[in-house]
Amino acid sequence: MSANKGLNLTLKVWRQKSQKEKGQMETYQVSDISPDSSFLEMMDILNEQLIEEGKEPVAFDHDCREGICGSCSMYINGEAHGPGREITTCQLHMREFKNGDTIYIEPWRAKAFPVIKDLVVDRSAFDRIMAAGGFISVNTSGNTQDANAIPIEKANADKAFDAATCIGCGACVASCKNASAMLFVSAKVSQFALLPQGRVEAKERVRNMVKVMDEEGFGNCSNTGACEVECPKGISIENIARMNREYLNATLKGE
Amino acid sequence: MSWVKNTFSSSVGRKFAMALSALFLMIFLLQHFTINFISVLSKDTFNEISHFMGTNALVQFVLQPVLIFAVVYHFVMGFVLEIKNRNAREVKYAMNKGSANSTWFSRNMIVSGAVVLAFLGLHFYDFWIPEINVKYVQGDMSGLLADGSFRYYEELVHKFVDPVRVGIYVVAFVLLSMHLLHGFASAFQSMGARHAKYTPAIKKLGNIYAIAIPAGFIFIALFHHLTSH
Amino acid sequence: MTKLDSKIPEGPLAEKWTKHKNNIRLVNPANKRLIDVIVVGTGLAGGSASATLAELGYNVKAFCYQDSPRRAHSIAAQGGINAAKNYQGDGDSIYRLFYDTVKGGDYRSREANVYRLAEVSTNIIDQCVAQGVPFARDYGGLLDNRSFGGVQVSRTFYAKGQTGQQLLLGCYSAMSRQIGKGKIKMYNRHEMLDLVIVNGKARGIIARNLVTGEIERHSAHAVVIASGGYGNVFFLSTNAMGSNVSASWKVHKKGAFFANPCFTQIHPTCIPQHGDQQSKLTLMSESLRNDGRIWVPKKKEDAEAIRAGKLDPTKIAEEDRDYYLERRYPSFGNLVPRDVASRAAKERCDAGYGVGTNETGEAVFLDFSSAIMRYGQEEANVKGLHDASQEQIRQMGEQVVEKKYGNLFQMYEKITADNPYKTPMKIYPAVHYTMGGVWVDYNLMTTIPGCYAIGEANFSDHGANRLGASALMQGLADGYFVLPYTIGDYLADDIRTGPIPTDTPEFDEAEKAVKDRIDFFVNNKGSKSVDHFHKRLGKVMWNKVGMARNEKGLKEAIEEIKEIREEFWKDVKVPGSPDGINQELEKAGRVADFLELGELFARDALLRNESCGGHFREEYSTEDGEAMRDDANFTYVSAWEYKGEPSEAVLHKEPLVYENIELKTRSYK
Ligand SMILES: Cc1cc2nc3c(=O)[nH]c(=O)nc-3n(C[C@H](O)[C@H](O)[C@H](O)COP(=O)(O)OP(=O)(O)OC[C@H]3O[C@@H](n4cnc5c(N)ncnc54)[C@H](O)[C@@H]3O)c2cc1C
Numbered sequence A: 001m002s003a004n005k006g007l008n009l010t011l012k013v014w015r016q017k018s019q020k021e022k023g024q025m026e027t028y029q030v031s032d033i034s035p036d037s038s039f040l041e042m043m044d045i046l047n048e049q050l051i052e053e054g055k056e057p058v059a060f061d062h063d064c065r066e067g068i069c070g071s072c073s074m075y076i077n078g079e080a081h082g083p084g085r086e087i088t089t090c091q092l093h094m095r096e097f098k099n100g101d102t103i104y105i106e107p108w109r110a111k112a113f114p115v116i117k118d119l120v121v122d123r124s125a126f127d128r129i130m131a132a133g134g135f136i137s138v139n140t141s142g143n144t145q146d147a148n149a150i151p152i153e154k155a156n157a158d159k160a161f162d163a164a165t166c167i168g169c170g171a172c173v174a175s176c177k178n179a180s181a182m183l184f185v186s187a188k189v190s191q192f193a194l195l196p197q198g199r200v201e202a203k204e205r206v207r208n209m210v211k212v213m214d215e216e217g218f219g220n221c222s223n224t225g226a227c228e229v230e231c232p233k234g235i236s237i238e239n240i241a242r243m244n245r246e247y248l249n250a251t252l253k254g255e
Numbered sequence B: 001m002s003w004v005k006n007t008f009s010s011s012v013g014r015k016f017a018m019a020l021s022a023l024f025l026m027i028f029l030l031q032h033f034t035i036n037f038i039s040v041l042s043k044d045t046f047n048e049i050s051h052f053m054g055t056n057a058l059v060q061f062v063l064q065p066v067l068i069f070a071v072v073y074h075f076v077m078g079f080v081l082e083i084k085n086r087n088a089r090e091v092k093y094a095m096n097k098g099s100a101n102s103t104w105f106s107r108n109m110i111v112s113g114a115v116v117l118a119f120l121g122l123h124f125y126d127f128w129i130p131e132i133n134v135k136y137v138q139g140d141m142s143g144l145l146a147d148g149s150f151r152y153y154e155e156l157v158h159k160f161v162d163p164v165r166v167g168i169y170v171v172a173f174v175l176l177s178m179h180l181l182h183g184f185a186s187a188f189q190s191m192g193a194r195h196a197k198y199t200p201a202i203k204k205l206g207n208i209y210a211i212a213i214p215a216g217f218i219f220i221a222l223f224h225h226l227t228s229h
Numbered sequence C: 001m002t003k004l005d006s007k008i009p010e011g012p013l014a015e016k017w018t019k020h021k022n023n024i025r026l027v028n029p030a031n032k033r034l035i036d037v038i039v040v041g042t043g044l045a046g047g048s049a050s051a052t053l054a055e056l057g058y059n060v061k062a063f064c065y066q067d068s069p070r071r072a073h074s075i076a077a078q079g080g081i082n083a084a085k086n087y088q089g090d091g092d093s094i095y096r097l098f099y100d101t102v103k104g105g106d107y108r109s110r111e112a113n114v115y116r117l118a119e120v121s122t123n124i125i126d127q128c129v130a131q132g133v134p135f136a137r138d139y140g141g142l143l144d145n146r147s148f149g150g151v152q153v154s155r156t157f158y159a160k161g162q163t164g165q166q167l168l169l170g171c172y173s174a175m176s177r178q179i180g181k182g183k184i185k186m187y188n189r190h191e192m193l194d195l196v197i198v199n200g201k202a203r204g205i206i207a208r209n210l211v212t213g214e215i216e217r218h219s220a221h222a223v224v225i226a227s228g229g230y231g232n233v234f235f236l237s238t239n240a241m242g243s244n245v246s247a248s249w250k251v252h253k254k255g256a257f258f259a260n261p262c263f264t265q266i267h268p269t270c271i272p273q274h275g276d277q278q279s280k281l282t283l284m285s286e287s288l289r290n291d292g293r294i295w296v297p298k299k300k301e302d303a304e305a306i307r308a309g310k311l312d313p314t315k316i317a318e319e320d321r322d323y324y325l326e327r328r329y330p331s332f333g334n335l336v337p338r339d340v341a342s343r344a345a346k347e348r349c350d351a352g353y354g355v356g357t358n359e360t361g362e363a364v365f366l367d368f369s370s371a372i373m374r375y376g377q378e379e380a381n382v383k384g385l386h387d388a389s390q391e392q393i394r395q396m397g398e399q400v401v402e403k404k405y406g407n408l409f410q411m412y413e414k415i416t417a418d419n420p421y422k423t424p425m426k427i428y429p430a431v432h433y434t435m436g437g438v439w440v441d442y443n444l445m446t447t448i449p450g451c452y453a454i455g456e457a458n459f460s461d462h463g464a465n466r467l468g469a470s471a472l473m474q475g476l477a478d479g480y481f482v483l484p485y486t487i488g489d490y491l492a493d494d495i496r497t498g499p500i501p502t503d504t505p506e507f508d509e510a511e512k513a514v515k516d517r518i519d520f521f522v523n524n525k526g527s528k529s530v531d532h533f534h535k536r537l538g539k540v541m542w543n544k545v546g547m548a549r550n551e552k553g554l555k556e557a558i559e560e561i562k563e564i565r566e567e568f569w570k571d572v573k574v575p576g577s578p579d580g581i582n583q584e585l586e587k588a589g590r591v592a593d594f595l596e597l598g599e600l601f602a603r604d605a606l607l608r609n610e611s612c613g614g615h616f617r618e619e620y621s622t623e624d625g626e627a628m629r630d631d632a633n634f635t636y637v638s639a640w641e642y643k644g645e646p647s648e649a650v651l652h653k654e655p656l657v658y659e660n661i662e663l664k665t666r667s668y669k
């Protein structure tokens, strides 16, 4: 662990009281931040400081702090989850910054993800897309066939797994110049499309999920690939191509 | 036919239609380039092909309308998507680093597209409107000049005399190149054509196409500009 | 005094569950539509229960404090899930899984529950595969297994290092389907703040909408608590920041007994604390102990030099290293169970051999260099490179290790900026799981009629120590396959009850209490933040109620926690307003409950004059530091009844009867 001295930083943070009120960037100073601290620990220190000064601490989503729950969601210095690849905000460490740096901290920006306070956004649109088709329609009775009854080609099983590692954080939407949710939706569509269990209702699934995605007000995909670069789980836009295929197959060919 | 409406008003359907129109444009562009390039090699062959294309019923009454539809659909939908996409993010970031994760070309298709569109306007004014005028308004389907020779080559060369026009031409094609550096491979992705083995090849082919074709057009323009004096 | 009735069915062990299912009452499908069930928590336990109850036809209202059910802390489980499938043909069976779990739990769990758990474990895997959970597979397309600490078979199913995530997303999908159908009404960003009891039965909850700050009343015919574990009473743990005891504590205060609070699992392989700014600890999968060797320097000077950053550990000669687990436990070596490994690390660090360069100095090495060279040599042999240089062998070995543990090594490097291929990892134990929890009977009902507890929130099937990969199994077993049956037996009486009104005095009273407490917090003119108190509580818990406990320390802890609690109520400062998102207010409520639980926890530990599983009392250990269980006096579940202050809680004992397993001393020597 590096034995560097503490960092002194200028933070520009988006503050917004509620969804209805207007927000603005505010400037704060923090000092003596250990380079071994995580970014969110730095935010904790800022908040302790604000509480001490009698101000309201900055609200932000976080929970697991190990890069898997998908809660944390900060747009740091112009990138979702900040600099660094395949990490979430909570996995970003202060050693990535230099003493004296100015850091911009903003919420995800998308019409479909309204800000509800400071850095906290409402991502329930993702839940609604999931409710439209992000599942396989089997009852959880336990009376299904034996788990090994259908062998699954390892390559497909692995691809399905890779797609399934999506943590639903929304970095794809935040990074996309169009605030498109296609990486998120395609990851779920792909996971199931690649498994025999999921093929059965593949057509209906993709139609329904795309429909709700469109209704929620996300933008369209321009294939810039920003999402896959910023995705903390490195999910590939290959999945978007697969979703396009699945969708066209489902709608143009029909039943 | 409500499925047609549903499909092509969906996000994925629009992507697909955009890609289809673009694909058609790219094939047309290749064809257009080939014919134009012949003008560098042989005046007569160029004239003959031009006359054939200009008077053939299939080309004139089937392909040409399709082309017009494709162009119009492509740019209208380009603007529609751009507006919709902009609306999907109402409040912009105070600090955004797009270059960290994507190419400038891919983020600015509307810019390169708009320049190409402006050029297309000029191009229509230069070639297409006079063509239509001669052929269908004046009813002269001969394709001949007063001296009895074909008019196509002369008209082509004549347009490249003016250095300003050549300059505009060059700029437009540089932007078209940028448009295609992203667009070519993107169209395949939009149509769902992606494959571990072939996609890298498509990307390479795309880069070759995106550079070679516009460069070829520029070459033709410069060639005639420099040789016409 | 209520007598504890565990309601274990009669009959031979292997037939109990089947017979019970055949005998309990059912609710017919048309009547299920008339019944509402509240489920608090959407982790593996709550998520699976919500989905299944909704499929059966009940109207489910599910609550979680995160912005989506998909973010429950189950998502963070890495290693895997056990099931007695015996796909590997290595002699596994339901009985063996049952036996391993009881033994692993140091004989402090209920035989009948554990047997049922082992029995339904196989259904879980079938179910999850049908739902599209992408478990790891081999090249033949069949499911792969790995083995976990403390057992001799390969029965752990996994999805790389993200098994919990994949299982939870499976539940979330199943829930989503029911949400789409309107059978589950999902309340995201809602925190349950109290249980409402009407005529002695659990009939609803009071919840705070964390976005608007509104206090809401929700009624139902039964309430299921699936709110996870309470490891965060230690402030630092591998739990999520929001994991809390509040839901469990609220039902405890309303009459549910709280069982074995002192049974806590401290996981040996976590990334050590880097300093005072630390907010949580990160687990490194137990699987690393298969290949990593654990050591500290033999000489104190060396340890000091490492701590001061003056000595490179790779420079320490073999003979100057103390592979203390291999030394103390020659037959199990680095693979001793979690509790044993954790205590041994603490012992070395307390004796002055710790190697942490952080402020605490607490860390030991987990070294892969021998494994790297061993695998490298194997590779060299396979490739026929007989004169490969040491460097080449090392490189090949690193590649093998990368294939096995690449993602973990990467995670380690991201956090510490150290390259574990080149220099040994530093690890230290951390709080990880709580075996204790709300007391439930065989039907998973608490001592409040109509109030159930499932998953980590109940006192569970793990006794005094949980085996790896069993928590996921238990959560899903409870939610998919046990509760949905047993709850019917209770709800069969409610088919004519009709909707439970919320405009009753019981709801008025509960809501008022919740509002009063919130008003107190936001109006208190205190001077210290919530975290200030939470950190102090955590320090006391860790130092005196942690890995090694003794009477003196526990008595001090009880006093100190009481003092911190009193100070908290005087001096806590909660900025902002209660109307809208106020994360400090949320934390204040949770820490207030931790401050009560902490004291009960210490009392429970003080009372248990034995060492068993995760509970280690220094007075009750052999001369060479091994645990001494006292089966004659402590083969029982301690179930605490709330009476006001934690010091007034009344102990009830549920004796544990072993009819099928003989109690033995665990030895790993
Ligand atoms: C890092 C880590 C790794 C692990 N690895 C493994 C492993 O490999 N194998 C294994 O078997 N086990 C493992 N475990 C243990 C296992 O993950 C947990 O015991 C299990 O997932 C708990 O599930 P649960 O459903 O009971 O609770 P949780 O998943 O914790 O869910 C709790 C739910 O309750 C909600 N909630 C809590 N309080 C309230 C409230 N007041 N109001 C409303 N909602 C509330 C939360 O929002 C959440 O939805 C691991 C644990 C950790 C911490």
Ligand code: HEM
Binding pocket: A221, A222, A223, B015, B018, B019, B020, B022, B023, B025, B026, B029, B074, B075, B076, B078, B079, B081, B082, B109, B110, B112, B113, B114, B116, B117, B120, B179, B180, B182, B183, B184, B186, B187, B188, B190, B191
């Ligand atoms: C010869 C002329 C043109 C060619 C060959 C061409 C080609 C392409 C191609 C291949 C694509 C990628 C399609 C996809 O991603 O699916 C594309 C996209 C695009 N084109 Fe063109 N184009 C031309 C003219 C224009 C014009 C005139 C405009 C006017 C605005 C335009 C605007 C756009 C836009 C905005 C996109 C991006 C759509 C998206 O968001 O995905 N193009 N074009």
Ligand code: FES
Binding pocket: A061, A062, A063, A064, A065, A066, A067, A068, A069, A070, A071, A072, A088, A089, A090, A091
């Ligand atoms: S807090 Fe869970 S991913 Fe960052």
